[in-house]
Amino acid sequence: MPLAPWRSPLAHALHRNRALPYARYVQLATLRADRQPANRTVVFRGFLENTNRLRFITDSRSEKATQIQAQPWGEICWYFPKTREQFRILGQLTLVTADHADEELLKARKMLWHDLSDGGRSQFAWAYPRQPKTEPLEQTPPDPMIPLPTFCLLLLEPTQVDHLELRGTPQNRYLYSQQEPPLKDWSMEEVNP
Amino acid sequence: MPLAPWRSPLAHALHRNRALPYARYVQLATLRADRQPANRTVVFRGFLENTNRLRFITDSRSEKATQIQAQPWGEICWYFPKTREQFRILGQLTLVTADHADEELLKARKMLWHDLSDGGRSQFAWAYPRQPKTEPLEQTPPDPMIPLPTFCLLLLEPTQVDHLELRGTPQNRYLYSQQEPPLKDWSMEEVNP
Numbered sequence: 001m002p003l004a005p006w007r008s009p010l011a012h013a014l015h016r017n018r019a020l021p022y023a024r025y026v027q028l029a030t031l032r033a034d035r036q037p038a039n040r041t042v043v044f045r046g047f048l049e050n051t052n053r054l055r056f057i058t059d060s061r062s063e064k065a066t067q068i069q070a071q072p073w074g075e076i077c078w079y080f081p082k083t084r085e086q087f088r089i090l091g092q093l094t095l096v097t098a099d100h101a102d103e104e105l106l107k108a109r110k111m112l113w114h115d116l117s118d119g120g121r122s123q124f125a126w127a128y129p130r131q132p133k134t135e136p137l138e139q140t141p142p143d144p145m146i147p148l149p150t151f152c153l154l155l156l157e158p159t160q161v162d163h164l165e166l167r168g169t170p171q172n173r174y175l176y177s178q179q180e181p182p183l184k185d186w187s188m189e190e191v192n193p
Numbered sequence: 194m195p196l197a198p199w200r201s202p203l204a205h206a207l208h209r210n211r212a213l214p215y216a217r218y219v220q221l222a223t224l225r226a227d228r229q230p231a232n233r234t235v236v237f238r239g240f241l242e243n244t245n246r247l248r249f250i251t252d253s254r255s256e257k258a259t260q261i262q263a264q265p266w267g268e269i270c271w272y273f274p275k276t277r278e279q280f281r282i283l284g285q286l287t288l289v290t291a292d293h294a295d296e297e298l299l300k301a302r303k304m305l306w307h308d309l310s311d312g313g314r315s316q317f318a319w320a321y322p323r324q325p326k327t328e329p330l331e332q333t334p335p336d337p338m339i340p341l342p343t344f345c346l347l348l349l350e351p352t353q354v355d356h357l358e359l360r361g362t363p364q365n366r367y368l369y370s371q372q373e374p375p376l377k378d379w380s381m382e383e384v385n386p
Contacts, residue, residue, distance in 0.1 A: 037223055039222035041270055192327060
């Protein structure tokens with residue numbers, strides 16, 4: 001499938017900010033059960049091969065996993081400090097748990113698990129998140145070939161991308177929107193900042 | 194009124210990250226009318242005097258102003274790159290427009306307008322945000338004593354603060370929660386990351 005038109009400016013921003021490790025950190029907003037928004041930092045893990053879906057990871061025991069199962073829409077806000085630009089990416093979230101029905105996505109989950117560091121994998125063996133603090137157990141690193149059941153691949157399928165360049169007076173702002181299925185083409189409009 | 198207990202670690206983080214101008218940028222999540230979350234970067238403008246309410250500014254014509262009027266809850270996510278810590282601050286939002294009923298808040302709105310730079314104030318005279326791009330008009334800087342009608346003070350009154358320190362193995366996480374009114378005391382619990 002073709003790359004969406006916002007992929008090129010995003011790749012450019014990633015490249016120009018590559019000296020900052022936290023240029024791959026984005027903030028993901030989801031909805032709580034009580035309709036209050038939630039917001040936290042997650043690490044961008046590249047795109048799912050041959051798609052425009054962004055990859056993240058999460059623990060099945062985290063609040064966001066529960067929130068996403070109930071309301072699968074999210075928006076990430078991605079600020080690039082060096083080039084002073086922001087991408088807001090709204091889309092549908094898919095949580096790929098150990099018992100997910102799609103074989104291809106299970107394969108993708110396994111591959112991402114394999115590519116993590118020992119430290120990254122170990123976090124999925126930690127005590128239950130957000131419960132009263134318990135002492136950490138001594139652990140051997142999890143097997144790189146077998147994802148722990150708590151490990152989830154999280155995918156974001158964008159439907160709208162709002163790109164703001166703060167440099168320049170006035171600023172530049174581009175709005176990318178996906179047309180309704182079955183076409184799913186993207187349109188782009190330059191708008192006031 | 195007394196400072197909430199999370200004010201001290203937050204002040205500490207602000208101080209230790211003060212060399213990075215973007216350490217004062219936070220991501221604010223709100224709710225769209227269609228129940229999808231929205232997320233964008235806003236600049237922290239300090240606390241409202243003698244309160245624990247965080248100050249931001251926004252344009253009355255922006256989508257977030259409309260969203261906040263309909264659903265006044267928001268969560269900011271604040272990542273500090275140098276010290277590698279995150280504050281998630283959930284709370285109730287108040288939009289202080291030009292016709293707000295509270296005299297004290299109108300005074301606070303006027304004071305913040307006055308403290309902006311000419312460039313900051315000029316943005317509130319720009320063309321309608323998110324409409325098809327129009328050519329900028331030549332403008333004289335707005336009067337520092339008289340806020341433009343589009344200028345809003347935005348306040349966040351926290352009810353829950355989730356502080357995560359990524360440094361250390363395992364990480365440290367502290368959850369601050371406000372008790373129900375009328376007491377409004379804060380409790381703090383150390384939880385698993």
